[in-house]
Amino acid sequence: MHRLTSDHPIPAPFRNGVVALGNFDGFHLGHQAVVARARAIARAEGRPLIVATFDPHPVRYFRPDAPPFRLTTLDQRERLFAAAGADAMLVFGFDAALAAVSARSFITDWLGTRVGAACIVTGADFTFGAGKSGNAALLADPAVMATIRSEAVGPVTDAAGPISSSRIRVALQSGDPQEAARLLTRPFTIEAVVQHGDKIGRTIGYPTANMDMGKYLRPAYGIYAVRGHLPDGRVLDGVANLGIRPQFTPPKELLEPHFFNFGGDLYGQRIEVALIAHLRPEARFDGLDALVAQMDRDSAAARRILATIS
Structure with a gap:
C-alpha cells in the first residue's frame, strides 16, 4: 500500500488506474460499496486501484471554526483502504488552489493529466469542483471525460434511508456507538x-x-x-x-x-x-x-x- 499526494507526480505503476473518488470519512458501508465496485473493475482489467480522499476535509477548509467532526484520521483511512484492496491512497491537499479549480478542470487536468486515471468511480451524490459544480452527471458527459470512463454507485440504504457519515455522527453524539x-x-x-x-x-x-x-x-x-x-x-x-x-x-x-x-x-x-x-x-x-x-x-x-x- 502506497500513500500518494496530489502535489507530486503519480508514479508510473499507478497511472492508468481505477480511482475511487470521495471524501470517505468514516469509510462506512456506502463508501465501501464505491471502493468495492472500483476494485472489481480494476481487477477485471488488470489495473491498479487507487482510493482518493481529501485532506483537510473541504468542510474544514470552508468552515475553519466548525466543531470537530472527523470520524477517521488519514492513517486510519489508509489502513481501511488497504484492507479493502487498494494498491494506493491518493491524498488531494485541499487548499485555496484546489478550492478554486473548476469541475471540468479537475477532471481533465487533475484526474486526467496529473493522475492519469483510466476510470473514476464515485458515489451517486458526490460533488466536486468550485461551487460544487461537478457531479456524477458531469462525470458521465462524454464531451468532458474524453478518454476517462466513470461509474456512479448508488447509495447503500437501510430502513432509515441512505447510510451516511452524518447519520453516524448523530448516532455517536446521541450515545449510540452500537x-x-x-x-x-x-x-x-x-x-x-x-x-x-x-x-x-x-x-x-x-x-x-x-x-x-x-x-x-x-x-x-x-x-x-x-x-x-x-x-x-x-x-x-x-x-x-x-x-x-x-x-x-x-x-x-x-x-x-x-x-x-x-x-x-x-x-x-x-x-x-x-x-x-x-x-x-x-x-x-x-x-x-x-x-x-x-x-x-x-x-x-x-x-x-x-x-x-x-
Whole structure:
C-alpha cells in the first residue's frame, strides 16, 4: 500500500488506474460499496486501484471554526483502504488552489493529466469542483471525460434511508456507538498518543491512558465500555471516561481508558480505543469514595458487555 499526494507526480505503476473518488470519512458501508465496485473493475482489467480522499476535509477548509467532526484520521483511512484492496491512497491537499479549480478542470487536468486515471468511480451524490459544480452527471458527459470512463454507485440504504457519515455522527453524539458500528461495519475508534496526565487514577486503583481527542468528532460525553489496540498487537478490554472529568478541576477534555488487568507503561505510544457501548453520562460524585464505588460498577458492566463481543 502506497500513500500518494496530489502535489507530486503519480508514479508510473499507478497511472492508468481505477480511482475511487470521495471524501470517505468514516469509510462506512456506502463508501465501501464505491471502493468495492472500483476494485472489481480494476481487477477485471488488470489495473491498479487507487482510493482518493481529501485532506483537510473541504468542510474544514470552508468552515475553519466548525466543531470537530472527523470520524477517521488519514492513517486510519489508509489502513481501511488497504484492507479493502487498494494498491494506493491518493491524498488531494485541499487548499485555496484546489478550492478554486473548476469541475471540468479537475477532471481533465487533475484526474486526467496529473493522475492519469483510466476510470473514476464515485458515489451517486458526490460533488466536486468550485461551487460544487461537478457531479456524477458531469462525470458521465462524454464531451468532458474524453478518454476517462466513470461509474456512479448508488447509495447503500437501510430502513432509515441512505447510510451516511452524518447519520453516524448523530448516532455517536446521541450515545449510540452500537448503531454507529453497524453503519461503519466496525466500532468508532479513536487513535492518539498516550499523554502524561495528573496521575489521579493510579491513586484510586484506576490508572488511565490519557488521550487528546484532536480533530475527532466528540461523541456523547460519558462512560464507555472500550477495547484498546496496542502497537504490539495486544487487545485490551476496559472502561473509559470521555469528557471533561467533572469530578476534578480544572475541566480537561480527554478520553481516559482504564484497561483491565494491565499494568504496563503506555506513555508516548500511539494506541487505538474503540467505543463499544455507552454506559452512562458523566457525573460528579460526593467524594472519591463514591466515585470509586461507581467506577467499580461501571467496570463490572463493561466486563459483562465486552464478554459477549468477540
